[in-house]
Amino acid sequence: MMLERKSAGAVVFTEIDGERYYLLLLYGAGHWDLPKGGIERGESELDTVRREVREETGIEDLVIIDGFRKVINYFYKSGSALVRKTVVFYLAKTPQTEVRLSHEHNAYAWLKMEDAMVTLTYKTAKEVLFEANQFIFPLERSGYYEGAPLRRTRV
Ligand code: ATP
Numbered sequence: 001m002m003l004e005r006k007s008a009g010a011v012v013f014t015e016i017d018g019e020r021y022y023l024l025l026l027y028g029a030g031h032w033d034l035p036k037g038g039i040e041r042g043e044s045e046l047d048t049v050r051r052e053v054r055e056e057t058g059i060e061d062l063v064i065i066d067g068f069r070k071v072i073n074y075f076y077k078s079g080s081a082l083v084r085k086t087v088v089f090y091l092a093k094t095p096q097t098e099v100r101l102s103h104e105h106n107a108y109a110w111l112k113m114e115d116a117m118v119t120l121t122y123k124t125a126k127e128v129l130f131e132a133n134q135f136i137f138p139l140e141r142s143g144y145y146e147g148a149p150l151r152r153t154r155v
Helices: 045-057 113-119 123-141
Strands: 002-016 019-027 036-038 070-078 081-093 105-111
Touching: 002 045, 002 123, 019 045, 019 113, 036 045, 045 081, 070 123, 081 123, 105 113, 113 123
Parallel strands: 002 081
Antiparallel strands: 002 019, 002 036, 019 105, 070 081
16 A cells, blocks of 8 residues: 655754854654654645744744745655655745754754755755755855845946
């Protein structure tokens, strides 16, 4: 038997003294992952992202960065069934670094890109983080970030 499950989550980051830190959670099962959870009936993907981030970390102040959305898939066994999981990830910034964990997780960490990449357990999660980081950098370099010009160039 094959079951289909869909979750939504986010690459959540904060900036302290010009450095960017990404939020990772240590799941009870022992793997480090991004905040995410099942999409409930009637919820949009972004509703789920906001609810799951709030439930898993206590973070309420989330600014979703427009234009980033990445879908991953993986399979796992649940009893005798094979589950095909789809997870949709968004990118979000927060000024809130204080985290209140739920019972689902054993630890959290705010990590710089390189540390976050080696800490994440699964390849697909690393790919999401890599792409999210790439998504932010070119925007910064071109002078645009969160839709607002950081510096104007006269022509
Ligand atoms: P959710 O957080 O979406 O409610 P869950 O906690 O029920 O989901 P998953 O986190 O999807 O379930 O974990 C189910 C199984 O899949 C676990 O054995 C976990 O180790 C494994 N798993 C989690 N993320 C990945 C991934 N990116 N790639 C491969 N296997 C994964």
